[in-house]
Amino acid sequence: MSDVLSQSEIDALLQALSTGEVDVQEIQEDTKEKKIKKYDFRRPDKFAKDQLRTLQVIHENFSRLLNTYLSGSLRCLVNVDVFTVEQLTYHEFSNSISNPAVLGIVDFSPLSGQIIFDITPDIAFTLIDRILGGSGKPMDENRNFTEIEITLLKSVIKQMIRLLNEPWENVLDLEPRLEKVETNSQFAQLISPNETIALITLNIKIGEVEGMLNICIPHLVIEPILSQLSTKYWFNSTTKESTPDDQKIIESRINKAYIPVRAVIGKTYITVNEFLDLQVGDVIQLDTTINEDMKIFVGDELKYRGKPGTKKKKMAIQIVSVERKEEI
Template sequence: MSDILSQSEIDALLSAISTGEMDADELKKEEQANKEKVYDFKKALRFSKDQIRSLTRIHENFARLLTSYFSAQLRTYVQFNAASVEQLPYEEFIRSIPSMTILNIFESPPLEGRMVIEVNPNVAYAMIDRLLGGLGAGLNKIDNLTEIESKLMSELFIDCLETFKEAWSSIHEIQPKLLDLETNPQFLQLVSPNETVIVVTLATTIGESSGMINICLPHVALEPILQNLSMHYWMDEKKVEHSPEDHRALAYSIKGSSLKVVAELGNSSMTVEEFLDLEIGDVIVLNQKITDPLIVKAGGYPKFYAQPGKQGSRLAVQILDAMMEGDDIDE
């Protein structure tokens, strides 16, 4: 309902107040009551907005890596997008996913604790169907998942964890390892029900099938690296200090590089008409006096003053002085 009143509603409200049908003080109390919000202490927010933004960036990159990985594995149109990154109690996450689904349980040393990638049955069977040569049809028969299907799904997500490792490499070096594959969320107890978890939802499209993949990351597992998720850390990461050995190696590499050096006798300018009228024997006057030093350019940048001469049977220039920043050069 709109918060903006029409003119007739405003007139009716003023009329009711003036006649005593409505009390202005009661309206103020009601407005004050509407400002009060209920706060659930069981749903404590343990991640800052800055950390949520960092987690969003990480998993947007993860979604791009997954798109490339699954496109190659399934040989069909695949698209992953980071739909949302939320913090909520673990109990709420368990209630939000289907009663029968694919749960890939993994750990990421040196981080402690277990994490989970929940794959919607529609997406999971589209993957299996493509692996077995089908068109990628999505089904939902998780309750009777065969050993072959379980093995195929496990192998697919063992390799998928390599992209998870790559996505997190800018924050912390982890070694994710798949522990188990479960189908019933009621048997999955990662942390206590009230523990805060990060739930990353990836919108997934595989061929004609679509669904969601949820990644559950408990707060207790991420707590040792929370400081790495701040913007301050991302900015400090750019300030890399190199050792003396790095400087020597860089200098050695640069010294072996080739550099184009040009000594300019001078230059001139003319109109297009004059250029088209040039003939053999015509003389082009340069803007360089014979007594002026030449400009020597290194890599296209003017660096030295020099005078022309000969070295044996070859033309040469002798360096007179180095150019200082701010020297005027007539182009």
């Protein structure tokens, strides 16, 4: 980050420029020098910024779905948003895992490999407390999870990973499956410690409790689809133009759709007593005249006007005009 000048330093610089002590030309030449960016060849960047940005978009959609699911199942106010999306080594990620931990090992089918759902203990205990009918207040003690608590967390994580299908559908059809839940990071060594991963951190706030959900995606797992994580591919897939075959399919489905059509001769209002006293041959006066065209409704909208008649000894109506929208 460049140094920020104080007001006294700015005044001194302006004074030096006005007196000629500092040459503007020299400053401009210095700024034109080629800037060098540091690069560590021992830790090469395997994810481009474009690909990390696409992962952020995908998991922003996931966070909205997760927000809706948790709010409904826990019956309380929940806020979920994407905190960071960055690339690290697996060693850096595993060292940052708390103990005890909630690590969901997820099979990322159809891709070969596994990803990790890491839920911080404070959020995990709050989830358990809310599921069992508690208030979800933060816990002061730091203890291991019981078998019953692990079982409850498994059901929650299974539902979480099902929500991944929709955000990823523009890239591939996912079939994620929870394999197991570990509480010790030493038993979750999926890849080499020096391998690169994409770490998506979601900030979760449940009532007064705030914590993190970390999604660890190894580079080896999503390497076959990295080309599909570019912004250009993403927007082309989401804004794909319909082909003539797509239009034919839509037209055929519209032609098979059933729409209610009714012709209204006229309307009137009678009392309940008059309705109960109706007999065969009684005359009911309507609000239309004999020469007035009947109104034909398609669904609830007035579309046509017509005249009544018969065709092949059956009652029919002939359409004589199309109702314009501005006339309705």
